[in-house]
Amino acid sequence: MKVRLLDPDWDFDPDAEEPDTGDDLRRDLELDFLWDAMGAGDGFLRAVARAATLRPATSPETVAYRQDALRDVLQNPDAVAGLYAVAMDALAVRRGILMMPVRGRPEITLSHSVRMLVQLADRLDTLRTLCAEVTDAFRSAAFRELFAIVARELDDAYMQRMRGQLTELEFGPGMLMSARVGGDGQVTRQILRRGKRANQGFFDRTPLRKPRFAFTIPERDEAGFNALADLRARSVADVSAAVHESTEHVLDFFRQLRIELAFYQGVANLRAALEDLxxxxxxxxxxxxxxxxxxxxxxxxxxxxxxxxxxxxxxxxxxxxxxxxxxxxxxxxxxxxxxxxxxxxxxxxxxxxxxxxxxxxxxxxxxxxxxxxxxxxxxxxxxxxxxxxxxxxxxxxxxxxxxxxxxxxxxxxxxxxxxxxxxxxxxxxxxxxxxxxxxxxxxxxxxxxxxxxxxxxxxxxxxxxxxxxxxxxxxxxxxxxxxxxxxxxxxxxxxxxxxxxxxxxxxxxxxxxxxx
CATH class of the missing domain: 3.40.50.300 (P-loop containing nucleotide triphosphate hydrolases)
Incomplete structure (x- = not known):
């Protein structure tokens, strides 16, 4: 999903390199006072204001696009503040989960990503509820497109499917995988399988099923436990990478939402400061x-x-x-x-x-x-x-x-x-x-x-x-x-x-x- 509140075609990057003349502009126009007012004590708002001011748009169409969005912001301050708070809350999820991904340990990365996505799903639900409530109050192409994307891509069916898959990835009943034994005795073609629901079919409840083979690793068999851990890691590697990428995608969306809303919040702060004077x-x-x-x-x-x-x-x-x-x-x-x-x-x-x-x-x-x-x-x-x-x-x-x-x-x-x-x-x-x-x-x-x-x-x-x-x-x-x-x-x-x-x-x- 794309935010696109500052430009219909690209995401605004506040960390992009400033022009060489930026410091001269700051000094000659005394812009520190302007940025301080836009930040209102928030260093992040100030940084975004500085980046947007020193790298302004050069197309009248882009400026008009932003101005329409600004009018919506000034007319709906509470709704915009709510959107900004949801983005901030979502970005705080990472800090609230102590366990961090470990390079070379895909099962830990998977567990961490699943825990984050479970909490991020709640924030996505909050976001889509808020967007649905305020859609009619906004008129700009920027906000209406954002709300349309949220409604279209985060509908009830998608959120239900997402939560179901996250439940499966917690491996409550255990992990199911398939593999083959190669000619040299090594395990090959490991594939992580979706677990069957308990007693879901007639033959699952009768003794006519094919026999199952099992083995148990003794408590002190360290080599056996290491070999099993290696099998688990190799089985979940692809899934772990995919879930981690999905987590970063959701976080990137909330991060960009915060960045682009921050500019409009800064402009609103500036207007309030000027009105007071x-x-x-x-x-x-x-x-x-x-x-x-x-x-x-x-x-x-x-x-x-x-x-x-x-x-x-x-x-x-x-x-x-x-x-x-x-x-x-x-x-x-x-x-x-x-x-x-x-x-x-x-x-x-x-x-x-x-x-x-x-x-x-x-x-x-x-x-x-x-x-x-x-x-x-x-x-x-x-x-x-x-x-x-x-x-x-x-x-x-x-x-x-x-x-x-x-x-x-x-x-x-x-x-x-x-x-x-x-x-x-x-x-x-x-x-x-x-x-x-x-x-x-x-x-x-x-x-x-x-x-x-x-x-x-x-x-x-x-x-x-x-x-x-x-x-x-x-x-x-x-x-x-x-x-x-x-x-x-x-x-x-x-x-x-x-x-x-x-x-x-x-x-x-x-x-x-x-x-x-």
Whole structure:
């Protein structure tokens, strides 16, 4: 039986290798806060959430398949919790049976497997009863197919036959086997036989039956007992292997059921955590069309870290090939960039997005590039390190991927950094890569306007007093990021008032500021 709650064609494997860029995504988007909320203290839920987020689906059809299942989960939390509890209970059966299979001892393996299957049969009965009770409440193809499989393959006749065969395999009346003696006197062609029911036929109750021959092994005949044990082991070897395989098959089904339900449980945990903070959450629209739109989009990781709802932003991109975000330092640029990246990952994983509305196309990969801390081992400078990481990204990036750049190449002077950024961004956009770029480099942002890249711009504003609203607005880049008024606020000076409210800031000072 197949679970297939996350994909109609394959089983989700949380232990599959993560992409090489997974750690950069975790650090740059602060995803630990997201996974902690999805796990809600359960390490297994957190691990599944991490795996699903870092390896999202790339097909709109698969995303829609998961979203339909998610709607069922959110509408039927008790039923889903019951299914998850049955899976957990079934997986606990192995831990409850002390005897373990022993390599080279098929009779012990058989006994262990039979004992497990007897208990697993009870869990299968519980599962099919629960599925029958809740079937009508679910609408998604994923859950209805799962319930149909359970009803079809675990019907009354099958369960009755299964329990009867397990009773036989306990060998209560003894073990019946047949064998022949070879030319060299060795036993050959051993076959395990099904035992006859007691007194089942007329001739079984009369003395007209053929004579039976028997032998008894003396109590101290160790060699005889070993020979008989060897005969038993050889007789049950094939059956033991088959029963053990059946046991693992049932356990694998419950294991996969737990894994795939765990993702939806994690999404439900995340939604509850965001609702407690007053953060909007929606099931997004994921298509294969260009453009991206959002209403009240915010960074869920910031909300979970700060314990309060951050300011949401709206977005409307037509082509969506290149978005450049400029404006006031500490005005919310980097936060919005993280919100976009997290929303893309959650949307494609089939989860929820921290927004009132969000729509986007699928991306083959979500990649990040930004500044890093100074290399304490002094192996290379910051610009060399940035160029090296960008080179690695370019080696793996493909058309249709999404690249998030946060103050990339700001570690050198503005003229050099702007030229590098323009060359790299132009090449990527022309190759079909979608780029979201947060920058304070006016030369770069201004050059993008005339580069024919179809760039769209957002700007982080501030009012005359230097207050940041954290609400981005459409607008061409300005020649200042208003870092001077931040300096005044921290050090009590009035440099901004002495001029025109903040002239062209020093790019190096701005680049070292952790913009929010």
């Amino acid at each position: 007053g953060v909007p959450a929606c099931i997004p629209e994921v298509t294969d069309q260009p453009g991206c739109a959002a209403t009240a989009l915010c960074d869920p990781c910031l909300a979970l870290r700060a314990g309060t709802a951050p300011v949401g932003n709206d977005l409307s991109l037509n082509d969506g090939g290149l978005l450049v975000i400029t404006g006031a330092n500490h005005g919310g640029k980097s936060t919005f960039l993280r919100a976009l990246g997290t929303a893309q990952l959650m949307a494609q994983s089939g989860g929820i997005v921290a927004a009132s509305h969000f729509s986007c196309p699928t991306a083959g990969q979500v990649l990040t590039h930004g500044t890093r801390e100074e290399d304490t081992e002094l192996r290379h400078g910051k610009l060399d390190e940035e160029l090296d990481r960008m080179s690695g990204l370019i080696d793996r990036i493909r058309p249709g991927d999404l690249l998030l750049c946060n103050e990339s190449f700001a570690s050198t002077n503005e003229a050099e950094g702007s030229q590098i950024a323009l060359d790299v961004t132009s090449a990527l956009v022309k190759a079909g890569v979608r780029v979201r770029y947060v920058t304070h480099m006016y030369d770069f942002a201004h050059a993008v306007q005339g580069a024919g890249l179809g760039a769209e711009f957002l700007r982080a504003p501030r009012d005359a007093t230097g207050t940041r609203s954290y609400r981005l607005e459409a607008g061409a880049p300005l020649a200042t990021s208003y870092g001077v008024d931040l300096y005044d606020r921290v050090f009590g000076t009035r440099l901004a008032q002495a001029g025109d409210g903040g002239g062209r800031d020093d790019p190096h000072t701005e680049g070292d500021t952790n913009a929010r």
